[in-house]
Amino acid sequence: MTHDLLIVGGGINGAAIAREAALNGLSVLLVEKGDLAAATSSASTKLIHGGLRYLEYYDFKLVREALIERERLLKAAPHLIHPLRFVLPHEHAIRPWWMVRLGLVLYDHLGGRISLPRSRGLRAGDTLYRAPLKDGQRGFVYSDARVDDSRLVILNARDAADHGAEILTRTALVSATRDGAVWRAALGDGDTATARAIVNAAGPWVAPVNALLGIDSRAGARLVKGSHIIVRQLFAGDHAYILQQPDRRIVFAIPYLDGLTLVGTTDVPVERAEDAHIDATESTYLLDAINRHFTRQTDRDAIVATYSGIRSLYDDGASEARQITRDYVLEMDDGGDAATPPLLSIFGGKITTGRRLAEDALAKLAPRLGITPAKVTRNRPLPGGDMPDFGSFVAEVTTRWPFLGAARARRMAGAYGTLLATLLDGVTDDSGLGEDFGLGLTAREVQWLIDHEWARTAEDILWRRTRLGLNAPAGMAARLTTFLATQADKSC
Secondary structure, three states, rough: EEEEEEEEOOOOOOOHHHHHHHHHOOOOOEEEEOOOOOHHHHHHEEOOOOOOOHHHHOOOHHHHHHHHHHHHHHEEEEEEEEEEEEEEEEEOOOOOOHHHHHHHHHHHHOOOOOOOOOOOOOOOOHHHHHHHHHOOOOOOEEEEEEEEEHHHHHHHHHHHHHHHHEEEOOOOEEEEEOOOEEEEEEOOOOOOOEEEEEEEOOOOHHHHHHHHOOOOOOOOOEEEEEEEEEOOOOOOOOOOOEEEOOOOOEEEEEOOOOOOOEOOOEEEEEOOOOOOOOOHHHHHHHHHHHHHOOOOOOOHHHHEEEEEEEEEEOOOOOHHHOOOOOEEEEEEEEOOOOOOOOOEEEOOOOOHHHHHHHHHHHHHHHHHHHHOOOOOOOOOOOOOOOOHHHHHHHHHHHOOEEEEEEEEHHHHHHHHHHHHHHOOOOOOHHHHHHHHOOEEEEHHHHHHHHHHHHOOOOHHHHHOOOOOHHOOOOHHHHHHHHHHHHHHHHHO
């Protein structure tokens, strides 16, 4: 079989392109050498946002596009993406008051009509917002949204697969050559594939994949490391802070899971995609950002966990990592010959604009594939997102399956949305969920992750499907590994 598209890379860009293409009726094969969202796409700051700071670099197109996408995603996945109010303490020595206020007004209006509350000044009566900050802090309040980034990738892949795309994890692209009107590829599982076009969505590995294909890419990738720390809770409330730093960067402090705060990110140029590890300088930078603004001082002993990701940004010649554009560039290689099977390489992009990137990628490939693509995902819910209101849905879940308990009901409602009814079909009490591995994760849910979400290891499940890994008790991963081995034996 000859596929229309062979997509290399299972991050947000690859999964979103697979979804867009499959919904347009194309035959799609996506290969990922590891797990879906195993690298950059699970190491973000967990935000769906327009990128307020990009206004300072006059990147109005990116901000407008991201704000429009934020609104679409809030509607497409209300179980997974939730509004989040941000407090921005003012630092006049870094940016004058008028500049920040003007930027926020522009941020409120650049994306057109929005459903989120607009920005305003921080008021004396905002006790919850002001209490954690050091005395005398003025500031602003504005809106964006939060997301479980790896689950967003999974849902894109799930929708793609439901419409015919083949998703192969743990399957590397070994080689590919042009043969007439098609690409002929060798895969890491020993199989081969033929495709009319290849999309290189390998993120930090975009340049090595192009080299593997024998392509001398015109565009360049700048690899920038972004690191985060997770610390014990810094403040009460379900709001976040965006903290201006003396170097004119910003650092987010965001409520995370139960009783924790996520702090990030850094911008450190690196040479290799494998350099995704936080260093002492980055930890110090993030701790200093916290202590500069909050009355509750924090040290290394408060760090519960860390993670780092490598962003593959388009090299626009910026002198500093923080100034490099976060917009994406789509580079087509076909030698200028309409008979040559094309290669489309993806540079840059961000979690928020993955869907729009996919739309643009398909439009760029469409003439070569002989189609007129429809904009099929603009108003389409992601799997499980067909609900009017998340709060009401959680109440429905709690009532319908009381044996789940409040905390597990909310977690599972947020992860699976309306698909939870299928996951729990026929289950009437806790015993119907099977073995409990800890933290309310049961055999029933794990089997769903194996059958529907490409989970193969305990790490896949604990860190990218459920986020339970951070609080996992001793032995939980080992019990999961034993169960997964048993299921693999049954399928042989």
